Amino acid sequence: MTNIRELAKMAGVSVTTVSRVLNNHPYVSEEKRNAVLATIRESNYQPNINAIHLSMGKTFLVGVVVPYIEHPYFALLMKGMAIEALENNYKLVLFQSNYDEAKELDALKMLKQKQIDALIICSRICDWSTIEEFTPYGPIILCEDTRGKNVSSTYVDHYKTFIFALEYLYQKGHRKIGYSIGRKTGSNSIFRGMAFKDFIKDNHLPYEPAYIFDECLYFEDGERVISRIKQMADPPTALLITSDEVAAGIVTCAQQQNFSIPGDLALIGFNNQPIAKMMNITTIEIPLVEMGRQLFLQGIVDKEISYQEIPVTLIERQTV
Amino acid sequence: MTNIRELAKMAGVSVTTVSRVLNNHPYVSEEKRNAVLATIRESNYQPNINAIHLSMGKTFLVGVVVPYIEHPYFALLMKGMAIEALENNYKLVLFQSNYDEAKELDALKMLKQKQIDALIICSRICDWSTIEEFTPYGPIILCEDTRGKNVSSTYVDHYKTFIFALEYLYQKGHRKIGYSIGRKTGSNSIFRGMAFKDFIKDNHLPYEPAYIFDECLYFEDGERVISRIKQMADPPTALLITSDEVAAGIVTCAQQQNFSIPGDLALIGFNNQPIAKMMNITTIEIPLVEMGRQLFLQGIVDKEISYQEIPVTLIERQTV
Numbered sequence: 337m338t339n340i341r342e343l344a345k346m347a348g349v350s351v352t353t354v355s356r357v358l359n360n361h362p363y364v365s366e367e368k369r370n371a372v373l374a375t376i377r378e379s380n381y382q383p384n385i386n387a388i389h390l391s392m393g394k395t396f397l398v399g400v401v402v403p404y405i406e407h408p409y410f411a412l413l414m415k416g417m418a419i420e421a422l423e424n425n426y427k428l429v430l431f432q433s434n435y436d437e438a439k440e441l442d443a444l445k446m447l448k449q450k451q452i453d454a455l456i457i458c459s460r461i462c463d464w465s466t467i468e469e470f471t472p473y474g475p476i477i478l479c480e481d482t483r484g485k486n487v488s489s490t491y492v493d494h495y496k497t498f499i500f501a502l503e504y505l506y507q508k509g510h511r512k513i514g515y516s517i518g519r520k521t522g523s524n525s526i527f528r529g530m531a532f533k534d535f536i537k538d539n540h541l542p543y544e545p546a547y548i549f550d551e552c553l554y555f556e557d558g559e560r561v562i563s564r565i566k567q568m569a570d571p572p573t574a575l576l577i578t579s580d581e582v583a584a585g586i587v588t589c590a591q592q593q594n595f596s597i598p599g600d601l602a603l604i605g606f607n608n609q610p611i612a613k614m615m616n617i618t619t620i621e622i623p624l625v626e627m628g629r630q631l632f633l634q635g636i637v638d639k640e641i642s643y644q645e646i647p648v649t650l651i652e653r654q655t656v
Numbered sequence: 657m658t659n660i661r662e663l664a665k666m667a668g669v670s671v672t673t674v675s676r677v678l679n680n681h682p683y684v685s686e687e688k689r690n691a692v693l694a695t696i697r698e699s700n701y702q703p704n705i706n707a708i709h710l711s712m713g714k715t716f717l718v719g720v721v722v723p724y725i726e727h728p729y730f731a732l733l734m735k736g737m738a739i740e741a742l743e744n745n746y747k748l749v750l751f752q753s754n755y756d757e758a759k760e761l762d763a764l765k766m767l768k769q770k771q772i773d774a775l776i777i778c779s780r781i782c783d784w785s786t787i788e789e790f791t792p793y794g795p796i797i798l799c800e801d802t803r804g805k806n807v808s809s810t811y812v813d814h815y816k817t818f819i820f821a822l823e824y825l826y827q828k829g830h831r832k833i834g835y836s837i838g839r840k841t842g843s844n845s846i847f848r849g850m851a852f853k854d855f856i857k858d859n860h861l862p863y864e865p866a867y868i869f870d871e872c873l874y875f876e877d878g879e880r881v882i883s884r885i886k887q888m889a890d891p892p893t894a895l896l897i898t899s900d901e902v903a904a905g906i907v908t909c910a911q912q913q914n915f916s917i918p919g920d921l922a923l924i925g926f927n928n929q930p931i932a933k934m935m936n937i938t939t940i941e942i943p944l945v946e947m948g949r950q951l952f953l954q955g956i957v958d959k960e961i962s963y964q965e966i967p968v969t970l971i972e973r974q975t976v
Contacts, residue, residue: 397749406735411726418725418752422759427766429717430748432738439742446747556930588934591911610876614908 347375399452401431416628435461444470454635477634480523490630490644498531510574514547547572558585574602580612603655616654667695719772721751736948755781764790774955797954800843810950810964814844818851830894834867867892878905894922900932923975936974
């Protein structure tokens with residue numbers, strides 16, 4: 337069988353050019369592309385792409401770790417990555433971790449074994465020292481503030497955003513404020529918790545742990561929030577809900593139980609998903625698809641470590 | 657560098673056993689696994705997994721084509737696939753096609769070039785003759801009724817299901833019935849259209865094309881359905897909505913516009929997503945996560961072509 341080196345010689349081009357043509361890479365002149373394709377036809381060459389990738393040390397695969405594929409937050413990030421992967425002739429290799437450390441390690445090991453060219457971790461369970469062990473093997477990109485650390489990131493400053501949203505509620509007259517999050521231990525949740533404590537302290541408000549609702553990820557979690565609030569003697573009057581899905585669940589459940597939003601409880605959602613628009617939920621817009629695109633590009637284009645903060649916007653609707 | 661053959665010889669096992677150990681494959685005795693791992697430690701062998709896969713003719717990658725990653729229907733199918741991929745030490749390679757034929761062809765070509773071991777197409781844009789060209793290169797699995805064709809499938813009988821749901825509405829007294837779908841031209845939509853026409857004819861009802869709503873995929877599409885119905889002189893009294901998301905959008909929009917569900921319009925959703933439960937939407941339950949698991953297993957385990965019909969269940973709630 338003709339191999340890629342012979343083919344390159346026959347076509348009068350470099351091995352890199354042949355591999356680019358075989359990978360549909362855009363940066364090849366029309367003339368060279370035609371020369372390679374003509375030689376392939378004449379020589380009856382059946383390219384083994386895996387062998388070519390092996391010889392190039394590239395796979396054109398980028399790994400993506402998400403805890404839950406079906407959650408809209410991660411699905412929208414992946415949509416953005418998929419758009420850029422398509423544009424750049426890469427494919428995404430998906431790891432659903434369920435926040436199982438061993439599964440995240442599997443993904444990191446694939447980077448070490450050069451089965452993927454870069455790894456994007458959308459939400460991390462491994463600690464920093466583990467991640468850092470793998471940085472020599474290829475780009476690792478995170479979706480959290482990594483400033484000062486040796487991995488790239490596209491992130492929202494959740495401390496600043498939380499302070500901003502809390503001040504908005506304060507200005508609207510709220511003094512009993514709480515919030516909901518997904519995992520308690522996630523890096524984003526830690527920044528949010530710090531912001532909340534600082535805000536409470538700066539404004540001389542009492543700290544009420546019962547106003548913090550964790551494990552709130554899905555529409556149906558809204559039901560739990562409403563039922564807990566209804567049992568409180570001194571309930572919060574406003575909540576930051578870090579997922580529009582959960583905020584939509586709260587609105588739906590409140591309607592069924594004649595609980596007034598924002599009368600009994602004001603809400604600010606996060607992300608500005610279509611459901612927030614249709615349900616008139618005030619929310620912090622986070623451009624998730626755009627973030628996904630940036631995360632992907634940091635993996636395959638940027639050679640230097642970079643930290644990209646994504647600005648967010650308050651969308652005022654009818655739940656505050 | 658020690659290669660896999662030398663390593664196998666040193667450890668006193670077969671090359672297959674070494675590759676299984678390196679791939680964390682479960683079917684290796686503890687004794688042999690330990691022998692291989694000890695030899696690796698002693699020889700300082702750095703396995704190049706890509707070279708091993710190349711020599712085995714396997715990649716442990718399964719391709720998945722979905723038109724839109726972020727749609728809950730596809731996200732739930734992918735969740736099921738991801739669960740089985742994890743169980744079986746495979747990874748998923750994701751193709752977001754946006755129903756662009758060239759992108760689906762890219763995925764089929766990856767199968768041809770042995771960059772993936774199998775390809776699952778969750779919703780197809782290529783025609784049959786194109787798909788069939790690629791069947792010699794590896795398993796292709798579809799999520800539609802392929803009985804009589806030479807590709808495997810896990811599917812819902814959408815003809816039968818639509819007839820069943822239409823009869824339910826008929827027994828509840830409805831005579832002006834319509835439905836919503838995603839794409840007009842998809843295989844599932846064609847079966848549903850046939851069922852609708854047969855049902856209308858058998859029950860001597862007039863065929864009203866305005867009662868058919870296409871391009872209904874997301875929550876926000878519910879708004880368009882309600883606004884079109886409000887403009888009709890003779891609107892339908894009941895709709896089959898082939899996505900719970902869209903049904904939830906209709907319910908939300910109807911509430912805002914004082915349009916009664918089911919008084920003015922009865923609805924049956926599809927899939928039984930959590931949002932349908934919380935909004936009390938009557939729906940046809942389709943076990944999407946389980947379907948995803950089966951699709952994956954047909955790709956990597958089954959050697960013969962198989963057709964698996966998935967049964968569905970009507971969940972009666974409050975929208976009919």
